[in-house]
Amino acid sequence: MDKHMKTPNRNPLGRHWLVELQECTTAILREVAEVERIMRAAAATANASIVSGHFHQFQPYGVSGVLVIEESHFTIHTWPEHAYAAIDIFTCSPDLEVELAIGQLQTDFGAQQMEVQLFKRGSLLMV
């Protein structure tokens, strides 16, 4: 076997978690200030370095928010009328404590149900 043969690099450049929080505490999902506080606390738990945060209250209810971090991003969209929040966390760093942050998010939003999917990004075609 030719040891100089190029082999695919399966180390992803990024990891991307899609987090479904169901049966949350709806009062929390309505309040932009509370949503921002919880997201910033989760980023801190993950040891992420926050570059900027942008949270918006929508009418009649619902919040969208983004934290740009040195290591990529956290986003959230809330549907208080369904007690549901969609979160995604993208990181290019292997060092962040993302699972710890996700557990804290479940607790802080009072989510009775959670589903988490993890996707590797940027590992498909590199050699």
Next chain:
Amino acid sequence: MDKHMKTPNRNPLGRHWLVELQECTTAILREVAEVERIMRAAAATANASIVSGHFHQFQPYGVSGVLVIEESHFTIHTWPEHAYAAIDIFTCSPDLEVELAIGQLQTDFGAQQMEVQLFKRGSLLMV
């Protein structure tokens, strides 16, 4: 069959596209202004309403950017050294022309390879 039986609601609250752009034009991926211009143009093509945009140049190279839109978000992270960009587009609106925007992104970033995955968000536990 009991027609009053609750049946799961399979209409998702949101749709989330993860877009891998490979073999891009690396000069474009390095320039925060150019990345922002292309992302805003794609959001316009999708008929999204931009609430705020936040783009950051990282050292030695690479850009992270977010558009918060009325209908959720666009994000991008670029790795010029790998000619790679990770994009995600989340929308709670069935009306956005997201596929059209994705095609435009492929063209504008000069991506020779693209992989797109679509996930339904918020359809898991609702009844």
